[in-house]
Structure formats: structure tokens, C-alpha cells
Amino acid sequence: MSPLLLMPIVPPPPDAVWPLDPRPRIVRSYVPPPKPWLPGHRGVDLAGSPGQPVLSATPGTITFAGPVAGRSVVVVARGPLRTTYEPVIPSLPAGTEVRRAQPIGRLSAAASHCAPATCLHWGLLEGETYLNPLKLLAAQPVRLLPTVPPPDEFPAPKVSPSPASPPPRSPAARESSALAPTAVVTLGALVTLGAAVLVRNH
Secondary structure: OOOEEEEEOOOOOOOOOOOOOOOOOEEEOOEOOOOOOOOOEOOEEEEOOOOOEEEOOOOEEEEEEEEEOOEEEEEEEEOOEEEEEEOEEEOOOOOOEEOOOOEEEEEOOOOOOOOOOOEEEEEEEEOOEEEOOOHHHHOOOEEEEEOOOOHHHOOOOOOOOOOOOOOOOOHHHHHHHHHHHHHHHHHHHHHHHHHHHHHHHO
16 A cells, blocks of 8 residues: 555645635734633634625535624624724624625724724634634645655656767778688798798798
8 A cells, every 4th residue: 555645635625714805914913811810812813994895705504693892893703703803883783694805894993903993803603712813724634645646747767878889890890800811821922932942042
């Protein structure tokens, strides 16, 4: 079996969107408290402008739309999760079913977390536990992929070089080689004949 490697794939369209459009700047990040009763920053602050439309980050049902401790708040529930938006002047009443990215109100400049600037405080709860709402946007699925490359990616086999062969000889060289023994034999015959003549003359 081929070894497997965890690799990210292209994610499907996200199930949540930013509650402000265009994508806002994060003024202050989520900071969970060390203990539930201790101070922290239970959400993210997103830079906006007064009167800017606020969108429901997820589909769900508006379960609350009204003032809480001097701030106007909208709560959208979906299963065990609830997203909160403040300060928002609601445009829809509690009990309304909303789609993802549907406007639910307008950003208020009053009682802003970022006063004197205007920002949206976006929160996420599961039961009574606060979570980082940015996790709604950050989920990326993974799949298992083999580490063996596909056939067209296999490297070509290496060919070992063969021993060097002597360069081919020219026709003239081959002819000289063939005539060399004949020349030696002829020269030897002449030497023998000359020796015989000398002996005969002496």
C-alpha cells in the first residue's frame, strides 16, 4: 500500500461570510479569558462606518433583536451555535429566518466597542461558551493523497554509458593495413633473393 500524505484540497464555498462587506479590517482579535468569569475579549471587533449594512454571517433564525446593557444586539441561532452582532440597529424582528449574507440591520455609532471610531463586535457562542467567530471562516477540509507520483511524473530510466569504441577508420587506413603484410612479405623475398645471389657470386 502506498504511503499517504495529508494535503489540503480546494475548499467548497464557505458556510459563513464576513458580516461586513467589503471584508473589514480586524481592529481587535478574539482573546479568551483564562477562566469564564475573568475578563477577556469574547469576539472580534471589525472596522466599519455608521449606518453600514450588517449581514448575517450564517443562515439561521434571529432569536433576539433589541437592547442589552445599553447596546442594540442581534442574535442569529443555527443549531447549537449563536452569532451575535452589536451595536446594530435591527431591521428584522426575532423569529425571522435569514439566509447567509442577508442584511439584518445597520451598524450603530452609539456604544461602539471602538469609540470614538465605529466598529462591529462579532461574537460566537456554543451554549454558554464563547468561541472565536473567525473559525467559521477558516475551516479547510483535507483528503488523503498517495505520495507516489502519477505515471507521467516518474523519472525516465537512466542509461549507463557503454565503453568507448575506437573511432572508425577511413578507407585509406583500412587499405594501408591490408597491404602492410604483403609489403613485408615482398621485402623479405627480395632480401632472400639478394642473399642467394651474393652466395652464388662468391
